[in-house]
Structure formats: structure tokens, C-alpha cells
Amino acid sequence: MTNVRKLAGRGGLYALLGAFAFFGAFPFYWMVIATFKTDHDLFSPLNNPFLFNEPPTLDHLKNLLFETHFHTYLTNTLWVGLAVVVITLVVAVPAAYSLARWARGWGEMLGIGIFLTYLVPPTILFIPLSRFTSSLGLQESLWSLILVYPTFTIPFCTWLLMGFFKTIPKDIEEQAMIDGLSRFGAMWKVVLPLSISGVLTVVVFAFTLSMHEFIYALTFISVSMKKTVSIGVPTELVRGDVFQWGSLMAGALIASLPVAVVYTFFLDRFVAGFTMGAVK
Amino acid sequence: MSGPPVSIPPVEGARGGLQDRESALAKLMIAPAVLFIVAMIGVPFVMAVLYSLSDATTGDPSIRIVGLRNFKAALEDPVFRLALWNTVFFTLASQCIVVLLSRLLATALLKNFRGKWLVRFLIMLPWTAPISLGTIGWLWMFDSIFSPIDWVLRYVGLLGAPGALLGAGTNLYYLGVPGLAISSIILVDVWRILPLATVIQLAGLSSIPRDLLEAAEVDGAPPWRRTLMITIPLTLPITSIAFLFGVVFTFTDLVVVYVLTRGGPIHATQVLSSWTFFKGIEGGDLAQGAAISLFMFPVLAAVAILILRTARRTEVV
Numbered sequence A: 001m002t003n004v005r006k007l008a009g010r011g012g013l014y015a016l017l018g019a020f021a022f023f024g025a026f027p028f029y030w031m032v033i034a035t036f037k038t039d040h041d042l043f044s045p046l047n048n049p050f051l052f053n054e055p056p057t058l059d060h061l062k063n064l065l066f067e068t069h070f071h072t073y074l075t076n077t078l079w080v081g082l083a084v085v086v087i088t089l090v091v092a093v094p095a096a097y098s099l100a101r102w103a104r105g106w107g108e109m110l111g112i113g114i115f116l117t118y119l120v121p122p123t124i125l126f127i128p129l130s131r132f133t134s135s136l137g138l139q140e141s142l143w144s145l146i147l148v149y150p151t152f153t154i155p156f157c158t159w160l161l162m163g164f165f166k167t168i169p170k171d172i173e174e175q176a177m178i179d180g181l182s183r184f185g186a187m188w189k190v191v192l193p194l195s196i197s198g199v200l201t202v203v204v205f206a207f208t209l210s211m212h213e214f215i216y217a218l219t220f221i222s223v224s225m226k227k228t229v230s231i232g233v234p235t236e237l238v239r240g241d242v243f244q245w246g247s248l249m250a251g252a253l254i255a256s257l258p259v260a261v262v263y264t265f266f267l268d269r270f271v272a273g274f275t276m277g278a279v280k
Numbered sequence B: 001m002s003g004p005p006v007s008i009p010p011v012e013g014a015r016g017g018l019q020d021r022e023s024a025l026a027k028l029m030i031a032p033a034v035l036f037i038v039a040m041i042g043v044p045f046v047m048a049v050l051y052s053l054s055d056a057t058t059g060d061p062s063i064r065i066v067g068l069r070n071f072k073a074a075l076e077d078p079v080f081r082l083a084l085w086n087t088v089f090f091t092l093a094s095q096c097i098v099v100l101l102s103r104l105l106a107t108a109l110l111k112n113f114r115g116k117w118l119v120r121f122l123i124m125l126p127w128t129a130p131i132s133l134g135t136i137g138w139l140w141m142f143d144s145i146f147s148p149i150d151w152v153l154r155y156v157g158l159l160g161a162p163g164a165l166l167g168a169g170t171n172l173y174y175l176g177v178p179g180l181a182i183s184s185i186i187l188v189d190v191w192r193i194l195p196l197a198t199v200i201q202l203a204g205l206s207s208i209p210r211d212l213l214e215a216a217e218v219d220g221a222p223p224w225r226r227t228l229m230i231t232i233p234l235t236l237p238i239t240s241i242a243f244l245f246g247v248v249f250t251f252t253d254l255v256v257v258y259v260l261t262r263g264g265p266i267h268a269t270q271v272l273s274s275w276t277f278f279k280g281i282e283g284g285d286l287a288q289g290a291a292i293s294l295f296m297f298p299v300l301a302a303v304a305i306l307i308l309r310t311a312r313r314t315e316v317v
Helices: A002-036 A059-067 A070-101 A105-117 A122-135 A142-148 A150-166 A170-178 A183-194 A196-212 A215-220 A229-236 A245-275 B018-052 B069-076 B078-110 B116-128 B131-141 B148-155 B178-205 B210-218 B223-251 B255-260 B272-282 B286-294 B297-316
Strands: none
Touching: A002 A059, A002 A245, A002 B078, A002 B116, A002 B131, A002 B178, A059 A070, A059 A245, A070 A105, A070 A142, A070 A150, A070 A183, A070 A196, A070 A229, A070 A245, A070 B018, A105 A150, A105 B018, A105 B297, A122 A142, A122 A150, A122 A215, A122 B018, A122 B272, A122 B286, A142 A150, A142 A215, A150 A196, A150 A245, A150 B018, A170 A183, A183 A196, A183 B018, A196 A229, A196 A245, A215 A229, A215 B272, A229 A245, A229 B131, A245 B116, A245 B131, A245 B178, A245 B223, B018 B286, B069 B078, B069 B286, B078 B116, B078 B178, B078 B223, B078 B272, B116 B178, B131 B178, B131 B255, B178 B223, B178 B255, B210 B223, B223 B297, B255 B272, B272 B286
16 A cells, blocks of 8 residues: 555656656757758648657758857857956955955945845846946947956855855864964965865856846847857847747757756755855 | 945954954955945946936937936836836746745655756756747747647647637737737746746755654654644745745846847837836937836845845844
8 A cells, every 4th residue: 555655656756857857948858859850840830840750950050050150159158258257256255255254243244235236137237337338448349248247246156155165164274374374375275275166166157147148248249249149049040030940949059058067066056155044 | 235334343352463464454355346346236226326317318328317207207108017017927926836836846856766867957957058048949939830839739639620729720829919928928937937946945945854854743743734834834934035036036037028029019028127128228218228127126125125034034043
């Protein structure tokens, strides 16, 4: 009796998870199908859309890689992402360390204040920031994105790193200072190597958040050659009113999957930042 | 929103020397972050307020204060009122669904089963992949002619035959009919936030002390009672946090509406962020755009306060 119940429970569990996995991943499965389907197969309303009714093709991929600016969008995204990662690290690591080590009452408040700025959305800031970047002569330039993206990476990453530094016992640094390292040396040579996983998390997030960003890129950049993937694919792979669905889906898929894989590994830490210690 | 002013209370004992240098170093290290945030978030926020009180356009961006005219104009505009209502409605509808589904999903993910990493990866995809690209997949699924949903409906005979339940036409036009377009946007909003809410809920569920549940079981409490008396009260704060972050992200999101409908058909899915973009950037009316975007602020401020309160309350417990 209990065995039957257990088995039914197991079956229910798998059915439930299967349904959710289907819901989450189906649009991406849909991209895979469209990427490799011939146009003729894709645009025949009577064909079963879930299967390959004609042999798969690489035409859409070739078109995407050789006939569009897709590779330029990828390179642009990469450069912007790397620059934002560097700026974020340079600003957020010292700030987080300072908050974690020396802050008492005001530091706690300041830390929370910094985190809350993450909640000020781009949809309020993009109008003034578009005026600001163009007054610096950065319109249609990737530099405008590199300058603006840290507005969301710095608050979040400072908060995240602060949590990491707090988990490293103070004694370790004090011991290092007794052994002759300076205050700064203790931080640089002892604490930072110990928090390498925290730093890595920040690198992943700064990059992912930059890659996901849409509103600023849409507002600041309209020249095709300067676009990042998140706006290039939805706005440029459409010729007039004609959607090249195959190539469009291929572009969305290729740009999504690698970052999704990496992000999944770090998701729990990201969430630890959100829950702000509400979970022990 | 630049955080409270920095002031250091007298350090106990004030041992001078090293202590002074440490507090100087502390300030020096935090300074770049604070300066950047003030310059790139604080100042632009003030500028948004100034723009909203001015008559600036992209043609003439100089700020001349004209008072509350833009807010009044926005409130008198039927499209704005629709966008305001839509923003609230889309957010509440999608986030209520998300809270229920994410709790269900988190409970399932708490169990051990084979292939967990793959299931987790697939479930998290909507959050981990760039949102604009994921939404493109939905755009193709909602296609007016080649939608696979329509194909399935036709296949099972609900659509496209004379007398079929959903009509004799071959397609439903998900993004072309107001009611369906609204449902489609809400569906994609749910799809997008569900993974985030699930992981937050999962963190809450796994923090419940096991012995508490076991003790209740030994005492003969049935499962529904354990859920009602232990799990739900203990995870209420974290569920609220999941809900509130979902609200922030959905309330301010532009991508889903922009990619799927551009606010159409005839403004039926217009939201504050898309209307800000179309008025302020594409229409060039910076002042009007800034005023529209600021209508989001009271809600965001309220949500931020609630998040802080919730987080603080749990830390005391």
C-alpha cells in the first residue's frame, strides 16, 4: 500500500517537474527547431511544427554568421561586458571590504542604501542618462554603455561582496599584520585570495547583467555596428517587415545558452544577495 | 536614493594613530562607489524630476521650469491612464500566479531525484538567458499564422473547423486581439519571474529546521496541518521577499511589451515603461517622458520599504 502510494507520489513529482521544465524551456526548444528547419518546412502551416518534415539545414546558421552583423553584436557585448566587469571590481571590492570590516552603525545603513539604489530602475533613469551621455559626446558609442552599466552592477555587487568578506574571520588578517604585513597588504594578500569565489561570482554577475541589459542599449545605440546582442538580435535581424525567423532564432539561441549555463551555477549566490540574510 | 550621509561616530576609546588611519582608509575605499552612485543614479534621478517639471524636448533639451503641467497632461491622457492601469494589473496578476506556482515548484525541487541538475537548468532558463532573446522565442510562438499553439488547437479540433469551440478561423492572433495580447504579456511575465521566485522560495523552504517538522510528525500532525502551522508561517517573510522583487522587476520592465506588442494593439498592452519610451525617446518629449516614468516611483519606494521591513523582521527572529 505504502509502496503504491510512494510510486504514485514519485510519478506525480516527475509529471509536475516535467510540466514546469517544459514551460520554462519550450521557447528555447522552439528556437532549436526553427534554427535547423528549411524555410519551406517552417512556413507551411499544415506541417507538424514540432518535427522536421524535411531534412534539417544549416542555411540559417550560415546566414546568421556570414550575412549578418551577428558576430559584431557578440564582440560588442563581450567588450562592454569585460569593461563593466573591470570597473565593477575596481569600485565594488574596496567598497565592500570597507563596509564589511570597518562599518558599524552607519556602515550597515550605507550598505543597505547602496543596495536599494539597485531598485531604482533604468526606466526612470534612461531619459536623463541619455542626455548626459550625449552631452559627453558618447552617443552611438559603446562607451556610453560602459559608463552607465555600472549603475546596476556596482550596487548589487558591493552588497554581494560585503556578505562574502563578512564570512572571513578577522583573526586571519590580524595574524597576518602581526606577521608584518601592512593593513593594505593583509587585505590584498590574505583576504582577497580567500574570497576568490566571491570575486568570481561578481565577475559572472557583472557580465551577465550587462549582457541582459536592454533599455539603455536600445536608447543610446541605433547604429547597427554598435549594437549588443540583446538589442541587435531583436531589432536588426528583421529586414523591413520580413522576419528571417530561422536566423533570428539561431541568434537568440546561440547568445542565450552559454551565459545561461554559467549563470545557473551561480544562481544560488545571486539569490543569497536578494534575500539579504532573511534566510540563515 | 544615494544612501544616508556618511558620518562616523566617535570610535570607542579613540586610540588615535592607527585607528584614525583605519577610519580614513575606510572612507577612502568606499568613496568611489558612493561618488559613482551619487553622480550616476542620484543626479540623474534629480534630473528626471527637473525634466518632468520643464518643457524640455530632444530638440531643445534646456530646462525651463513650467510647473506640474506635464503631470496634469499625463493624467488627462487616456493612453497614460490605460498604461497605468495595465502596469498595475499585469504586475499583480503575474506575481500572484508566480507566488503560487513557485511555492509548488520549490516544494518539488526540494526532493531528491535523478537528473536534478538538468531539470533545474531547464526551469531556470527564462531567468538566466537574456530576456530580450527569450521573448523573441515567444514572439515566434505567438506568430499570427505559424503559431504552434494554433496548430495544436487545430489538430485536436478546437479551432479552424466549422463549429469548432474557438471559432472557424485558422488562427487566434495572440498579439493582435486586446484580450489575448494582455494574457500573452502576463504569461511571459510569469515565465520570466517564476525561476527567480522559485530559487528564493527554495532558500526559504530549506531553512526550516528539519527536527521541527519531524517533531510535528511524531506528534501525529497530518501533512496539511504541518504545512499550515509550520511551513507557511516560517516561510512567509521569504515568500514576501520573492513577491516584492517580482513586483519590482515586472512593474518596471520594458522588454516583454516592447518585443511582443510595442504596446499594441491600439495601446491595449501599453505600460508605463513602454509609454515613457515612446513619448520621451521616440516622440522626443523628454519632459512628458520623465513625468510618466516618475509615476512608477511611489510604488517602488513603497516596495523598497516593505523589503527592508521584511528582511529586518526576520533577522530579529
